[in-house]
Each structure stands twice: as structure tokens, then as C-alpha cells.
Amino acid sequence: MYEVLAKSIREKVFLNEDEMQLCASFFTPKKLRKKQYLLQEGDVCRYTAFVEKGALRSYHVDKKDQEHLIQFAFEGWWIADSYSFLTEEPSAYNIDALEDAELLLLTLPAQEELLLKVPKMERYFRILLQKSLIAMQRRVVSSLSYTAEEKYIKLMEAYPNISQRVAQQQIASYLGITPETLSRIRKQLASGK
Amino acid sequence: MYEVLAKSIREKVFLNEDEMQLCASFFTPKKLRKKQYLLQEGDVCRYTAFVEKGALRSYHVDKKDQEHLIQFAFEGWWIADSYSFLTEEPSAYNIDALEDAELLLLTLPAQEELLLKVPKMERYFRILLQKSLIAMQRRVVSSLSYTAEEKYIKLMEAYPNISQRVAQQQIASYLGITPETLSRIRKQLASGK
């Protein structure tokens, strides 16, 4: 159950077996069925979730009822609404499972105690956040600088297997375009290059 | 010279005077004139900069020579191209001063040593990154979910004084719209609401 997490941690900091065990003890395992919510708009985000298996997404629903995908999370990734998690204010986002999933949940008090007992984990989270920030920043640049087609190509280069895991409408939502536009782009790329 | 930094640190972690002094010793002060570069595209980003005074921006120039503003940085903020800083690969971005500025620079080796000598700073940087990530995420949601006008209104709500500090074209670039469109939006909002 904790292999993926242990691997994620060991890539960034050195923990001995005891520390790793202690660390694991702060997490609660949870299984999620496809389409099941981990977080619904209006609720406080009580967990940061580590994905051991499966796939989740976080998304925002605008006033025209359109979904906008904020983040995918596959094996080895974390997902949450950090703002709601930290402030305990109701979330404006939703998180649900795109596939059946196995998660390891960490509450805010558990995280705080974990960081007290295993201070090396400060480093783990710092490095993690650094990487997330770089990815987010890249996405901002992408949304500012590129056309729909360029954004799609860049996404496919960065995550070549993503189209095997998630529906095209999810990818369209992530890119900030409509499924129709994505379909036309793919047609265009498939034909005359 | 280090007051703003010391305040930023004390808001997040407790350091005694000695630790604070030690901490400060890893930074190099630097003054930048308006329009002067801190980082140019193609160079490796050798510093993360803490802004003690003044204002900077990071931006990307696309193939049509258009600038896209990634981030503003005023007093108390950090700025860098984290990707280039961490990987030592050439940066795709530029950073320059919007106003004369006073910076405190931290190189990667200096940061590493700082974190070794003052491990509490892991926590400082973690908290900092958490906040940056939340802000970035909000920006992604904004770019996916809102119209130009809504994005502008939200920016003004979040940073009411920004228009006194930076030119409208910079704000337009940050929002991902043209200066013409921003001008029209402002006219619209000023008149009949």
C-alpha cells in the first residue's frame, strides 16, 4: 500500500526504516471508485491525497456550468485544494476519481505532527512544491503564449501517454479549449501534419 | 538592508538573532536600475532574488516577439526562474526591473548551505512555495474560467494598488490580453459600470 509513497519520499530525502514507518503511520488509506468525489465545492478540503494507484482530477465549475480542469493526478502525484486545506475555508473546487483509485490521505493536523516528528519531511514537501510550482508556471506561460494547437502539442510531448488514460474532453478542459476544437486540432495534425 | 527579508522569515519561522545573522550572511545585496536585467533568456538563472525595495517582473518572449508577463515581484516577494535555477539549464525567461530595486541574491550553493546550517529555513521555503503555488493555481483557474473583464476585476480586487505601480501594458500582458483590450475594458467599467 505504501510502496509508491515510499519511493516518492526516498527520491528526495533519506529516511531509515523506522522513520519511514513512523511517516506512514500519519496517513489513512482510502479507496475511491471512478466518479467518486474526494472533495466537493463548498466543503473544506480536509486532506492532501497521495495517489498510490488510479487517477484523479481537480476542477472548477464556472457560472455557466462549465468544468475547467486544474490538475490531473496519477500514481505518485499529490492532489488537494491547498488553499482550502491550509485556511480551512470552503473550497471552490472539486476533486474526483477518473479511475478507481487508492489514496493515502494526510490531514492538516497529521501533516503538522509529521513535520514535527520527522523534520526531514519539510524538505520532502519543499522539493515537491518546487516541482509543482515549476509545472504550474509552465502552464501559465503556455496559456499566455501559445495557440490551442501549440498547447496540445506541448502537452502530448510532456505526457505522451495521457490520451490513453483520460478522455479527450478532459484534455480539452485542461487546455482551456472545447472538445470540438480539440477534435479539429487532432484531425488537422493527423492529416497534413 | 535586510529588514524586509527578516520580517518575511519571522512571519513563518522562529529564528534567534544569531540564526538570523547567519542566514543573512548567505545573501548578496544587489541594486538594479529600472529596465536592468537580472536574467536574460539563454542564460542560466544563478540567483533567486528577494526584493527588499522596488519592483521586478519575469516574462517570456514568444516567437512573434510578444512579451508575456509571468510574475510581478514587489517588496517582500521572491523572483527567479526556478526551473533554470535548479537544473542549471538556460532559461527561457527574462527578469528585469520595473523600478529601481534593491535585491538580496541567493545562489544555489548558498541556498544549499543555508538549508544545511539553518534547517529551519526548509520550513520557511516550504511555506513560501505553498503560497506561491496557491497563487499560481488561482491564476490558471482564472485563465481557464474567466473573461478578460472578469480577470481584470479579480486582479484589481487582489492587488488594488497595482495600477499605481505598473503600466497598463504590463497588467495587460499579465492578464494575457492586449493593451487595447484592457483600455476598452477600463473605459467600459468606468462608464456605465
Next chain:
DNA sequence: TAATCTGCTTGATTTAGATCAAGGGTATTT
């Protein structure tokens, strides 16, 4: 097996915002 969903495609039309172009005001430079 038929029936209802769900996801994808394709076509016609619309639209938000971009682009192109010009003019005016206010700093900054000479």
C-alpha cells in the same frame, strides 16, 4: 436485443478579443 448514455466528430454560424492604424498627452532626453 433493444435502449439509453457517453464520447467523438463534422458543419454552419457567432463572438470575444486580436490586429492594424492613427492620434494625443506626458515624460525623458538633447
Next chain:
DNA sequence: AAATACCCTTGATCTAAATCAAGCAGATTA
């Protein structure tokens, strides 16, 4: 004080992508 640069505004036109609308194939359910 003139010259130059920079920034903002306004108008006319264009365009990438959205919206609206159908139809179809594969999966799920009855």
C-alpha cells in the same frame, strides 16, 4: 525648448476558437 520616446486611447477590420446543432459508434444498462 524642441525632439524623441513611451503610453494610452479610439476606431475599423479580422480571426481563432466558441457555440449551436446533428449524427454516429461503442459502451453500459434494461
